[in-house]
Amino acid sequence: MLRMQGFTVQVARSPEEAVALYAAAPDAAFIAGGTDLLPEIKLGLSQPRTLVAIGTALPATVQDEGADLVLGAGLRLEQVAALGLPALSAAAAHVGSPQVRAAGTLGGNVMLSPRCMYYNQTPAWRASLGGCMRAEGPLCRVTGSAARCVATQCSDTLPALLVLGARLRLCSPAGTREVPLADLLRYDGMRPMDLAPGELLTHVILPRPAPGTRCRVDKLAARGSIDFPMLVTAVLLRLRGAVVEELRIAVGAVSPQPRLLPVDAWVGRPLHEAAVGELADLAWQKVRPVASVEGDVAWRREVARVTVRRALESLRAEA
Ligand SMILES: Cc1cc2nc3c(=O)[nH]c(=O)nc-3n(C[C@H](O)[C@H](O)[C@H](O)COP(=O)(O)OP(=O)(O)OC[C@H]3O[C@@H](n4cnc5c(N)ncnc54)[C@H](O)[C@@H]3O)c2cc1C
Numbered sequence: 001m002l003r004m005q006g007f008t009v010q011v012a013r014s015p016e017e018a019v020a021l022y023a024a025a026p027d028a029a030f031i032a033g034g035t036d037l038l039p040e041i042k043l044g045l046s047q048p049r050t051l052v053a054i055g056t057a058l059p060a061t062v063q064d065e066g067a068d069l070v071l072g073a074g075l076r077l078e079q080v081a082a083l084g085l086p087a088l089s090a091a092a093a094h095v096g097s098p099q100v101r102a103a104g105t106l107g108g109n110v111m112l113s114p115r116c117m118y119y120n121q122t123p124a125w126r127a128s129l130g131g132c133m134r135a136e137g138p139l140c141r142v143t144g145s146a147a148r149c150v151a152t153q154c155s156d157t158l159p160a161l162l163v164l165g166a167r168l169r170l171c172s173p174a175g176t177r178e179v180p181l182a183d184l185l186r187y188d189g190m191r192p193m194d195l196a197p198g199e200l201l202t203h204v205i206l207p208r209p210a211p212g213t214r215c216r217v218d219k220l221a222a223r224g225s226i227d228f229p230m231l232v233t234a235v236l237l238r239l240r241g242a243v244v245e246e247l248r249i250a251v252g253a254v255s256p257q258p259r260l261l262p263v264d265a266w267v268g269r270p271l272h273e274a275a276v277g278e279l280a281d282l283a284w285q286k287v288r289p290v291a292s293v294e295g296d297v298a299w300r301r302e303v304a305r306v307t308v309r310r311a312l313e314s315l316r317a318e319a
Pocket residue numbers: 029030031032033034035036037038039054058073077094095096097100103104105106107108109110111112113154155156157199200201202226227228229
């Protein structure tokens with residue numbers, strides 16, 4: 001049986017109170033649905049002495065602000081799945097299982113701790129290999145070096161949020177700031193987002209897509225439910241006739257950093273079959289899966305090519 005270490009729980013009633021409680025407590029952690037944090041505590045990967053419960057502090061609202069749709073970070077994934085939003089609702093519906101989606105929040109999914117087969121293990125398992133750099137050192141067991149941790153960011157929603165151009169609203173004792181998600185993500189399994197300690201995600205802001213925009217997300221996982229992804233692709237496409245007016249392709253669950261592919265050169269060009277093939281090849285060139293989660297890396301790379309091609313073909317056919 002995995003036992004959790006002792007901790008105190010402090011319940012916050014507002015974002016401001018949550019960040020103040022966090023700042024006042026040594027070794028604190030925010031807990032929303034707890035579906036990821038509690039397993040980490042059980043495995044000794046996170047050892048907070050204070051849990052700041054943010055379930056009642058975070059907004060769980062959907063506000064239409066004209067140019068933007070503002071989603072509260074406290075929305076449960078099952079609620080996000082039911083909103084019928086392009087890309088994001090399908091991505092939320094792919095997470096785990098109905099139980100996980102009923103408890104897990106949008107904010108927790110955005111802030112998900114990167115995963116690794118050498119990290120998400122019991123202390124005894126990790127000790128048998130001499131430890132994992134991120135948990136207790138000294139080396140990353142995937143790369144055999146101490147240069148950096150390459151745990152994979154397996155959040156299902158991040159690629160969808162990237163193609164939608166999402167911004168994050170963050171609250172801290174210093175005030176509130178709003179930053180494009182793409183500017184926060186880092187290629188570092190130990191610090192996957194460029195955030196100050198104790199910054200709280202309160203809202204996810206989605207710019208309204210232009211009319212005629214179509215999106216698709218695909219998830220590769222060992223089973224149809226429960227499993228974390230080995231690859232997520234998200235594609236956003238807007239055509240005028242056959243010509244590309246807007247195109248974004250994001251790939252996640254292959255490395256510490258979900259990324260947008262450099263596809264600007266295809267804007268203004270017709271999306272004929274040859275262009276679809278070129279974009280699928282680009283995905284293959286740019287996607288370099290890391291062996292920190294299950295799934296052969298060469299196979300995941302090849303599947304990236306296939307899912308990008310299929311997504312573009314189906315979006316083109318819809319248009
Ligand atoms: C069986 C199982 C299967 C799963 N499958 C998937 C899957 O397929 N895909 C997937 O993406 N995830 C999966 N998960 C992981 C997890 O359930 C989801 O990512 C969920 O969205 C996490 O949300 P939460 O509210 O429970 O986060 P929590 O566990 O409460 O928090 C997760 C982390 O985010 C931080 N955090 C939470 N909210 C905020 C906030 N508002 N501001 C700042 N920091 C915050 C916490 O401090 C913690 O570090 C699975 C989990 C389980 C147990």
